[in-house]
Amino acid sequence: MTRTPDHIAVLTGDLVNSTGLGEASVARAFDALAACAMAQAAWQGDSLRFTRHRGDGWQVALGRPELAFRACLAFRAALRALGDGYDSYIGLAIGPVTALLGPDLNAETDPVFAASGHALEAIKLGKTAPSRLYYHGTDAATGPRQATLYLLDTLSRGWTPVQAEILTQALAPPPRPSFTALAETVGKSRQSVTKSLDAAHFPAIELALSALEHHAAPD
Numbered sequence: 001m002t003r004t005p006d007h008i009a010v011l012t013g014d015l016v017n018s019t020g021l022g023e024a025s026v027a028r029a030f031d032a033l034a035a036c037a038m039a040q041a042a043w044q045g046d047s048l049r050f051t052r053h054r055g056d057g058w059q060v061a062l063g064r065p066e067l068a069f070r071a072c073l074a075f076r077a078a079l080r081a082l083g084d085g086y087d088s089y090i091g092l093a094i095g096p097v098t099a100l101l102g103p104d105l106n107a108e109t110d111p112v113f114a115a116s117g118h119a120l121e122a123i124k125l126g127k128t129a130p131s132r133l134y135y136h137g138t139d140a141a142t143g144p145r146q147a148t149l150y151l152l153d154t155l156s157r158g159w160t161p162v163q164a165e166i167l168t169q170a171l172a173p174p175p176r177p178s179f180t181a182l183a184e185t186v187g188k189s190r191q192s193v194t195k196s197l198d199a200a201h202f203p204a205i206e207l208a209l210s211a212l213e214h215h216a217a218p219d
Contacts, residue, residue: 011090167197
C-alpha cells in the first residue's frame with residue numbers, strides 16, 4: 001500500500017479440485033486470478049499484491065475493504081470465464097494493519113492475514129454452511145456479512161462461462177462503462193449482454209453490493 005489504511009480486507013483463496021484440473025489448467029487459473037487482481041488495482045488505488053499462497057492457494061490485500069465482497073465475485077467470475085470446472089474457495093477477513101505491506105503477502109503477520117486463512121480452512125474442513133465464500137469476524141457485523149456472502153455465493157455459483165466473461169467487466173464499481181461500451185469490449189451485442197447479466201442475477205447482486213459499500217465506506 002502507498003499508505004497504511006486503518007483497515008484492510010484480506011482474501012485467501014484455494015482452487016477447487018486443483019488436482020483434477022491438471023498443471024496446465026492450474027496455470028491458466030492463476031493467470032486469470034493475477035489479471036483480475038491487476039484490474040482491481042484501479043478500484044483500490046493500489047496493487048492488491050497478488051501472492052501465490054501454500055501451493056495452489058492465493059492471497060490479496062484490499063486497501064478499500066468496503067469493496068471486498070465485490071472483489072470475491074470478480075475473482076470467481078475470472079475463473080468461471082475459463083470454464084465450468086474452475087472456481088475457488090475464498091476466505092475473507094477485515095482488520096487493522098500496523099505498517100505498509102510488502103510485495104509478498106506470505107511475509108505479513110498482522111492478525112487479519114491469519115483470520116482470512118482461518119476462514120478458508122473453515123470452508124475446506126466443512127465447518128461452515130455449504131458455501132465457497134466465508135467471512136471470519138467477531139464483531140456485530142459478522143452475522144450480516146456472512147449472511148450476505150451465503151446469498152452471493154448461491155447467486156453466483158451457477159454463472160456460465162459466457163456470463164462470467166461479461167461479469168469480469170460489469171462487476172467494476174461505479175462509474176462503469178455503459179452496456180453499449182461493455183458489449184463492444186466483450187464482442188457481443190448489447191441485447192446479448194443485457195440478457196446474460198439478467199440471467200446471472202447481476203441487477204440484484206449490484207443492488208446488494210452498492211448498499212453494502214455505501215454503508216461500509218469511510219466518512
